[in-house]
Amino acid sequence: MIELIKKLTQAYGPSGRESEVQKLILEELSDHIDGYKFDAVGNLLVWKQGSSGKKILFDAHVDEIGLVVTNITDKGFLRVDAVGGVVPHTFVGHRVRFPNAVGIVYVEGETEEERKKNWTNLTLDNMFVDIGAKSYEEAKSKVPIGSFGVYDSYFYQMGDYLVSKAMDDRIGCAIVVELFKRLSSCPNTIIGSFSVQEEVGLVGASVAAYTFAPDVCVAVDVTDSADYPKAFKRHSMVLGKGPAIKVKDKASVSNRQIVEKLVELAEANHIPYQMEVLTFGGTNAAALQRTRAGIPSATVSIPTRYVHSPSETVCLSDVENAVELLIQYAMKGV
C-alpha cells in the first residue's frame, strides 16, 4: 500500500486540475469495480454493485491545495493567489511545481523595514515565484496566467510514518482504492467518489451524492494530530492510535448512528480507533449531508501532522486500520 500512497501523493492535482490523479486511481481500480463515470463537475465515481438494495458512498477528495498564477512581472516573475487554505509561510523558500516548470517562492522587501514587515505580516501579496525566466514572454510561454501549482515535495518514510505533500486527501483516496481492492462479495452497493474541488469549498461532493442518492455517506479525510511540541491543546488525536471517528468539526456533526456503528464494528473486530472532535476545519461530509433531502453522513479521519504543508505526516498503521474499519462498515454498516 505504501507504493500506492507514494504514487497518489506525488501526482499533480490542485483543485480544478485533478485528472492526473483520477487517471491513476482508475488504473488501480479497473479490475475491482463494476463501473465508473465522470460527472458534470469532474468527480470520478466508481461502484461495485451489491444485492441488498442499500448504497454506501465513500468520499475522498482528489484535489490538493496550491497556488494559481495571476500575473507575470515584466522581468518574468510570477504573482500568485491561493488555491484553498494556503498558509503562505509553508511556501517561503520552498518550491512550487507547475505542469511545465518548477518555481521558488520568496518574499519581497526593498528596505530592511519593509523586509521585516513583510516577513512578519506574510501574505501572498508580498511574495513572488521565480521560475528562472528572463522575461515576461519566456515566463508566459512556460507558465501562462491561470496555471496551477502544487508543493514540489518528495515522499519518504520515517519509521512507520509516511511524509509527503497532499496526504490531504490522497491518503483518503488510497484508503478508498484499497477498500475496493480488498472488498469481495459485499451485500451493499459501494460507491467511491473521488471528488473535485474540496479545498476551495466542497464543490464536488454535493454533486456526487446527488447523482447516486446513497443511503449513507462516509467522507475519508485527514484531521489534525496534536502530538508534536505545543500542538493544539484541546485536540486529542495522535498518530498511531488508529483511524479517528469524527464526532464533530466546524462544518458538520457526524450522524450519530453512523458513529455508533463504526465504534461497534471497531470494538467487535479489535480494530484500534480514536474519537475525534476537531475545533476547526471541515470535510465533504458537510456538503454530503445537505444533498437532496438530506443524507446521513460522517467522517473517518487519518490523524495527520502538519496539514496544509509540504510535509504532511501520517502513520501507516492508522491507514491500514482505516481500511479494515471501512471494509467492516461497507459489509455491515447499513
Place this chain on the structure above:
Amino acid sequence: MYLKELSLINGASGDEGRVRDFIKRTIQDKVDEVWEDRLGNLIAFRKGTKGNRKILFAAHMDEVGFMVTNIDEDGTLLFAPVGAVETQVVVGKQVKIKDSIMGVIGFKPIHLQEKDQLLKPIRYEELRIYIGARNKEEAQKMVSIGDYVNFVTEYRQNGRRASGKAFDDRVGCSVLMDVIDKRQRYENDVYFAFVVQEEVGLRGSAVVVEQVKPDVAIVIEGTIAGDDPGLEKDRWSTHLGEGPAVTFMHSGYVVNQKVFQAILSVAEKHGIPHQFRRRTPGSTDAGRLARTGPGTASGVISVPTRYIHSPVCMIDLEDYANTVLLIEKILEEGEVFAK
C-alpha cells in the same frame, strides 16, 4: 445597448421587480418562452435548430444598496448595507429611499473630526441618512423600517467610456439583452437567466439548475478592474480596454477547465480581444451553478468595471461590444462545448 435604462432602475437584492419588468417587457417578443420562477428569477428560452445541448447564460439583476433599519428621534435614518458596500464610498452620497424619497448620507464635517479620524474606517453605526424630516414622527410618515435605499447616479457616456451605478451586474443583463436582440437561432438550445440576490450570497441561481438542467453555464459579470495608479500593474485584476475578462478561478470555485479553454479558443479563433481576470477574490453565480443538483460545467466572462460596489462604476464600451461578440461566437461555435 440597454445599460443606461438598466443602470437608472433601482433594484437592490430582493427588490429586483422593476429590473425584471423592464427586461421582460423588452425581450418577451424576441424569445420562444420567458418565465418568472418562485424566487423571482426571469428565465428566457430560445430553441436551437438541433437542440442537442443546453447552454445557459446568467446575469444577476440585483445591485448592492442599503436598507433602513431604524429611525432616530431627530428624524434621521439608520441603515445597513445590502450586499458588500464599504462605508468609505458612501459618505456624502445622495440616495433614494423606496425609489421615491431623496436623502443624503451624512457624517461629521472635516472641521469637527478628530485628528486621527481620517485614518479610521467609519462604522455604519456612525452614519445617518438625512431626508429632511425634523423629527421621528415626520420621518415615519415618509419611510418605514425595511425600505430599500439606492445610490442616485446619472448615467454618462463619454467617448469609449460609460459611467453609472449598478454596472455590477446590469452590464451583464444588458449584454444578454443585446444577444437576444440579434434574434439569431443557434444549434443549441439557449437559456438566458436574469437572476436575483447574487450580492447577498448567490441565492437566485441556486434554483435555476433544477429548472433548466443546462449542459454548460456561462455567467456574465461586471468584475473588478483594480487598474489603479496606486497598484502595480502586476497586481491588477483587469484593465479597461483590453477586452472581456475570462476567469480561471475565483473564490470558492475553479472554473471548469474545458469551459475555460473553450471560451479562450473561441476568442482566439475570432481575434476577439480578451484578458484574464488576474485576481481570485470575489465569487459569482458560476460557483453556485456548478455545485447545485446534478452539477453544471460553469464558466465566467466579465466586462472589466472600475469602482464596483460604489455609487459610480465605469466600463469601456469596446470591452462591452467585444463581450457581446464573444458570446455570439461562442453560440455559433456550439461544438466547442461538446462533452
